[in-house]
Amino acid sequence: MPPPTPSDDRAQARWQRDLTQLWPVTKGSLAEVRKPCTRPNCPACRDGRRHKVFLFCYREEGRSRCAYVPAGAVALVRQAIANGRQLERRLVTEGRALIAAQRRTDQKAPHGDWRKCWPPTVPAAGSR
Numbered sequence: 001m002p003p004p005t006p007s008d009d010r011a012q013a014r015w016q017r018d019l020t021q022l023w024p025v026t027k028g029s030l031a032e033v034r035k036p037c038t039r040p041n042c043p044a045c046r047d048g049r050r051h052k053v054f055l056f057c058y059r060e061e062g063r064s065r066c067a068y069v070p071a072g073a074v075a076l077v078r079q080a081i082a083n084g085r086q087l088e089r090r091l092v093t094e095g096r097a098l099i100a101a102q103r104r105t106d107q108k109a110p111h112g113d114w115r116k117c118w119p120p121t122v123p124a125a126g127s128r
Contacts, residue, residue, distance in 0.1 A: 002086040015094070018090070019087075021083075021122075022083040022087050023084060024076065024079065024083065024084070025080055025083040025084045025087055026056075026058070026080040026081055026083075026084050027058060027081075027084045027088070028056055028057055028058030028059075028081060029057050029058075029081065030054055030055070030056055030057075030069065030074070030077055030078055030081060031054070031057055031066075032052060032053075032054055033052075033053050033054075033055060034049070034050035034051065034052060034053070034119045035050055035051055035053045036050050036051070037050075037051055048076070050118075053068065054068070054069040054074050054077075055067065055068060055069065056068075056069050056073070056077055
């Protein structure tokens, strides 16, 4: 990998500055559900209205998880989810820019066309 250039340093500094503006950040979703309570004669539960509860749903180690969100934290979690989605879009944009820059660098290089090496050859089993 070639050493970083001054423009890489500026891009990294800009990235770090932009990243700090995306705090708090999380990945997941917020669901509003209605749940019954444990009180035996609750009018809301008796009438079928139930109680509004917010759940933060996310994936961890390949499994879906949900966590109760206190009513006072709902706005904060919504902002964190929006920031997380913005961060994901930014990561995709940066990845595409990285590949485009690498292609421009490769086109300037004297070595051959990558398509001549495609598909990659796989050594036969047992040979090294």
